[in-house]
Amino acid sequence: MKDELRSHLWFHLVCICLASSIIRILGKSSGIDSESYVIACGSSSRGTDSDGRVWWPDSKFLASPANSVPAAAQFQDPSLPSTVPYMSARVFTAQSSYKFSVPSRTRLWLRLHFYPSAYSDLDPSNAYFAVTANEFALMNNFSASITAQALTQAYIIREFSLTPVGSGDLNITFTPSTAHDGAYAFVNGIEIIRMPDMFEQATMVGFSDQAVPVDGSSLQTLYRLNVGGQYIPPTNDSGLTRTWYDDTPYLFGAAAGVTSAADKNVRVQYSPDVPEYIAPLDVYSTARTMGPDPKVNQNYNLTWVFQIDVNFTYIVRFHFLDFLLGKVNQRVFDIFVNNQTAQASADVIAWSGSEGAPVYKDFATYVSNGAGDEQLWVALHPSVSMKPEYYDAILNGLEIFKMNDSNGNLAGPNPVPSQMLVHAEAEAAKKFAPSGPSSTGQVIGGIAGGVLGFAIVVSVCLFVRHRRNEANGTESRVGKWLPLYGSSRASTTTTTSKSTISGKSSGTSSHLSSLAGGLCRHFSLFEIKHATKNFDESQVIGVGGFGKVYKGMIDGGSTAVAIKRSNPSSEQGVHEFQTEIEMLSKLRHKHLVSLIGFCEEDGEMILVYDYMANGTLREHMYKGNNPPLSWKQRLEICIGAARGLHYLHTGAKYTIIHRDVKTTNILLDERWVAKVSDFGLSKTGPNLNQTHVSTVVKGSFGYLDPEYFRRQQLTEKSDVYSFGVVLFEALCGRPALNPSLPKEQVSLADWARHCHRKGNLEHIIDPHIKGQVSSECYRKFAETAEKCLADRGLDRPSMGDVLWNLEFALQLQENPDDAADLAAEREGHDVPRSMFGTDEGTAVSGGEIQHDSNPNAVFSQLVNPSGR
Ligand SMILES: *[C@@H]1O[C@H](CO)[C@@H](O)[C@H](O)[C@H]1NC(C)=O
């Protein structure tokens, strides 16, 4: 008996040892070890975020518990990625520290998460504080709320790479600022992740023989971009849980080059010199190049611009992999950093030795006062003197780190919020106070069913306007009431503090250009008049809430554009106009209508867009004299639109919610490519005095998310709902609302769901396409559309899931045999983010091993140094 027990114990011990060495081997192979702390501050129990990472309570790491209290945020901003760790915080009323025991001789990522919100009646604008990590000053007089406002973000993540600590303890200290009365400090989340030594030395720009040692310094990550690619979430980053962002917001000028993605059969060959932890596959397998025309390429620089703080040294890391060309001297280019040559004649293939091998290069540059106006410029240009085969340049990834100064300091000043944003928020708060109830509420009670209060009034107005416009035969976007809030995404809104806002003078155009980051063109009124035959009525292609839309020809008649002219008599709209330019100029996607430029002269406010030769999706289904689209065309258009929306939701740094998804906002170009338009109601990021934006219901009746009505909280799932209505429109070939039908059929959303439940949806398929829809495809499509219309946003799929399901439906229609493979692939490792449940017991992410047993036991295991 005893022996049996003993052998049992031995067996267990052996298992544990085996398991931990396997864990270590796995950890080593991806370049990291399993020690890490992922802490939700102020939280009393562990929680899982939307990526499936587990966050642990913080109290056992507090060195002086008396100086702090846990607190819960009173408002949840819809753009928060997850309630964990943002909805709980630790608030410090006096200097206080966390103490973590960490392995020595090891670099660490430290990430601090801040969500500036009201915590137990504390005013978010009173939080001013300093943060230190051992001898390094990370932040000083930091205001999370000012920073968030300036960056138009709801929350802020600061990432540092700390040089190895001597003692084995890492003390993170929060100190409320003494310069402000009643100042307090807070933090929502802390991550400490062991990282490999990825920094050695960097070449000093302008002194190619001088190397700057990086290994003894701590760094702050300022930018980390997947150039020519998309946002990469922490869960897709080889265990180091870094986030990589799209580079388009930082591109300078209209010349953005072209993006490309590596073929599936190009193998990226990591090596001991460039191991996988340097950057994930997704970074190296997408790139931005200058474009196919050597003449054009010779005449411009592919340029990115970044806001930075002066008096620091910056490390700029370039990631390269040329998967397009394979020979030396085919593509040779110069790299400039802040107008100085960092590298002449860069030849990626010569560096890497072969096509599939990634390389990276580190350069250092010191930015002093006045130089470059607190900006860091990175530019690429073909090395014409080398006579390469192609005049071109390539970049796959870019990281910018700030080095601590000689005092061990990394802190910079708080950014200055754009006066325009401050002003627009104040205006919005004034203008959009909810109105009182009205007796017309009962008129549409039968339609809106159960919707209460002023929401009904709003919907009545929308409904009435909708019908009136219907009668006029013109299309209009109802309810363009709110300015959107810029998507300056962390860099571009600094110039406004210098210039005054005046929508009526042409003097602001340079200001607007700078808001747009030089990304869009400035047209003169003369050019616009010429393009539209002096605003001739024959050129009008649409009328919207903003004014008329004209077709025009620019550039000597070579390019067709859509010109949106605001009604000159309307005073309103100056801020909308400015914010629209600021935001739209930075969004570029195949399935979004691009803003080409603007004109602001003589009190005119004019926006110039891509011209969409085939008009709106709606007029090709049941409105107008066009032959109805085939089922396959409809499917492809829905897929294109889903891609555009998916990009708005996830491709940009912050979630952008369209808010007015409908068939008249899905436009078709000459090749029937779908483009989402009119994100004039879109909303990004935060509002520090939260309530005003969340309480005004916007959008078009017939497409409005019932949950948004009820709770008046906006999430991207409201777009998913509206898109579900679009899908049913495409299937059934009828408008979202048709008041001439019997009551139960007026709303397509209600009627389609009713029919789907009763199993007779097939009866309401558009007779024009009925014979074309295969039954498998129909089932998948209808099921997807139905899920989009779920009552609760939580039960609706993400736009990414919708997209996948529509592509699958197309496969089922075209190639039912391949469809099975596609489904299998999805079952395998290639699961989109949204598919990770919150199944805590099984998820392994971020290099930390998660158990569902006692958290303390896990910690002792996680922090046990492995003698690296
Ligand atoms: C940068 O350093 C210079 C010289 O030491 C100093 O005059 C200037 O005030 C500093 N600028 C900032 C923003 O700290």
Ligand SMILES: *[C@@H]1O[C@H](CO)[C@@H](O)[C@H](O)[C@H]1NC(C)=O
């Ligand atoms: C590209 O940038 C470099 C460095 O700033 C500059 O010297 C050069 O004139 C630029 N070339 C073009 C074509 O703009």
Ligand SMILES: *[C@@H]1O[C@H](CO)[C@@H](O)[C@H](O)[C@H]1NC(C)=O
């Ligand atoms: C950063 O701080 C460390 C420690 O104080 C110091 O040794 C190092 O020289 C500093 N780095 C720079 C670039 O001044």
